[in-house]
Amino acid sequence: MSTKRFFWDSREIPFCEGETIAAALDAAGLSSFGSDALGRPTRYFCGIGACQGCLVRIDGVAREACLTLARDGLRIESLEHDDV
Numbered sequence: 001m002s003t004k005r006f007f008w009d010s011r012e013i014p015f016c017e018g019e020t021i022a023a024a025l026d027a028a029g030l031s032s033f034g035s036d037a038l039g040r041p042t043r044y045f046c047g048i049g050a051c052q053g054c055l056v057r058i059d060g061v062a063r064e065a066c067l068t069l070a071r072d073g074l075r076i077e078s079l080e081h082d083d084v
């Protein structure tokens with residue numbers, strides 16, 4: 001069985017089938033996903049789509065990493081506050 005991976009900027013992140021992007025990034029040791037409007041680091045917090053702390057850019061669109069399942073080959077970038 002081959003390992004599935006997506007790309008966080010240029011870094012390959014492995015994940016398990018059914019895992020969210022936020023869980024995979026957290027498991028890979030990434031504690032910050034970008035910065036908010038006040039310049040504070042964003043992160044995986046509530047896990048249910050309520051806090052918006054885990055927003056990332058997926059295929060050019062801002063989405064909650066905690067609600068989005070990882071897919072093989074996906075390209076994901078940090079979403080800086082200027083992007084929102």
Ligand code: FES
Binds near residue numbers: 045046048049054066
């Ligand atoms: S962790 Fe709160 S919306 Fe994703």
